Amino acid sequence: MFSARLGRRAAGVSLVGLFGAGAAYIFIPDKSRSAPTVDNPSLSPSHFTRATLTSSEPSGPNTKLLVLTVHGLSAQTKAPLAPIWSVFIKDDDIQVERPYTPLEGIDEHGRMLFWIKKYPKGEVGRWLHSKKVGDTIEFRGPLSTWAWKEDEWDEVVMISGGTGITPFYQLLHSSIAKGQSKTRFTLLHSSPTPSELPPPEMLGPLREYAAANPQKFGLHLFVDRPEGGVPADVRLGRISKPEIQRCLGLNTPWWRSMFAPSSEPPARKIMFLICGPEPMINAIAGPYGRNFSQGEVGGALGELGYTSRDVRKL
Ligand SMILES: Cc1cc2nc3c(=O)[nH]c(=O)nc-3n(C[C@H](O)[C@H](O)[C@H](O)COP(=O)(O)OP(=O)(O)OC[C@H]3O[C@@H](n4cnc5c(N)ncnc54)[C@H](O)[C@@H]3O)c2cc1C
Structure with missing residues (x-):
């Protein structure tokens, strides 16, 4: 269920708790603004x-x-x-x-x-x-929703639940179409059951790209319940700290890198993007702050030592 912290803003929109199933819901009426509808087919946030x-x-x-x-x-x-x-x-x-x-x-x-x-x-x-x-x-x-910057990060890790995958799909589609991004992408996505996973029209291209370009893109799918049978490349269970560590190959405690000898390669610049139902966001990255602010990074990513510099809750 979508939470209705609708958070509409002039410069962008907040996805706070709007995606996926299971979020607590507080109803806020969301009247359409009095933006006019134009007859010409031009795009603008200020007209329909x-x-x-x-x-x-x-x-x-x-x-x-x-x-x-x-x-x-x-x-x-x-x-x-x-x-x-x-x-x-x-x-x-x-x-x-x-x-x-x-x-x-x-x-x-x-x-x-x-x-x-x-x-x-x-x-x-x-x-x-x-x-x-x-x-x-x-x-x-x-x-x-969030401004992608080419060559800013070595790795972007996207964690989504339900229809929270849609912004990540758009980012991946754009990056795959261009084909020259230096950033490595990883997507961890969960749906309640196999039949609620994104449709083949979405998962097909992602699976193909991950299989052909494992060094550029890692795809990890999860379901909560096995109803109807779990596909071979889908894991049963929630996205959790051990699963994040496993998917990212993060077996070294984060603090150990602080004492790494200077001959070791520099730490990779990583960005985590999270989009899904509010309970999932809380468990993975900690709750949002007041007034639609990001809040501290908590949850699994906080335990792994990541901070607000590395994590964005969409
Ligand atoms: C930037 C952004 C992009 C998004 N992209 C997508 C996307 O690509 N695909 C997508 O599916 N969604 C997307 N969403 C979410 C989408 O905007 C809506 O929030 C979602 O579709 C729910 O809207 P709704 O009007 O259908 O439901 P709402 O009317 O907002 O209701 C949402 C939930 O509240 C419950 N509810 C309704 N009325 C009450 C009441 N009076 N009391 C208690 N509970 C109530 C409903 O049962 C439902 O579970 C996006 C959100 C954001 C912020």
């Missing part, structure tokens, strides 16, 4: 643009893959947008908006692919799932 739902396919018990297409997108808008970004989609029945992450950005035909979960009493997710191909849907954006 019309798109057409051009595909809607079930992808698991409560999820769908949806494609929104902006017809007649201008050439200027077709320049690739830097990851990680999202758009606000407006449920115009009740004038409420929620942020969603285009998995592959926006292509030259104005298409955006989304993986969207619906919650039993969730407003916009249910509304989106009810829409039919050909329907018009309004959105505004792009809005920055």
Whole structure:
């Protein structure tokens, strides 16, 4: 269940506790801003643009893959947008908006692919799932979720739960498409059951890339429960401190590096990004601070010696 610390901001959006299942929920009404809807197909956070739902396919018990297409997108808008970004989609029945992450950005035909979960009493997710191909849907954006910087980190480790994988998928898709990043990526992703894992349209390319480029990308999948059978490359159990250590080959205590002889290679610059339900974020990186701040790094990563310099809770 998504927690509703909706945290909308002018310069970006917070994903605080919004992804995945099992988060405590405090309802905050989230009225759409009075941004106008424009007739031309240009993109901006300050106005709504019309798109057409051009595909809607079930992808698991409560999820769908949806494609929104902006017809007649201008050439200027077709320049690739830097990851990680999202758009606000407006449920115009009740004038409420929620942020969603285009998995592959926006292509030259104005298409955006989304993986969207619906919650039993969730407003916009249910509304989106009810829409039919050909329907018009309004959105505004792009809005920055987290700014990727090329060559800033030796290693980026992404830890996600449920639909919290969507910002990481966008980052990986962009990086894989460019193919020249010096950063090594590792993704640890968990879903409650095998049928709730991201669909083959998402996991297929990630599995292929990980198999062909093990030195560039490591993929580690987890499920809480084995219902329906666990695929060979998926582990049963939660993402925990020992699992993080195992996946990253971190068998040396962090403090030992402080006493490493100077002849040893310098420590690698690593960044952990976490996105998922609030209990998962708490267990892996400690709770958020007040007023949507990051808070101290706690949980498994805190125990491993990582600090706020190394960890970002999306
Ligand atoms: C930057 C960003 C990107 C995102 N990208 C994606 C994405 O790509 N895909 C995706 O699926 N999600 C994404 N999300 C989450 C998404 O924005 C929504 O939060 C999510 O879809 C839930 O919205 P909703 O309107 O369907 O549910 P809401 O109406 O917000 O309800 C959420 C939960 O609260 C419960 N609830 C509703 N009303 C009440 C009430 N009165 N009392 C108690 N509980 C209640 C619902 O049952 C549900 O479990 C993203 C979030 C952010 C911040």
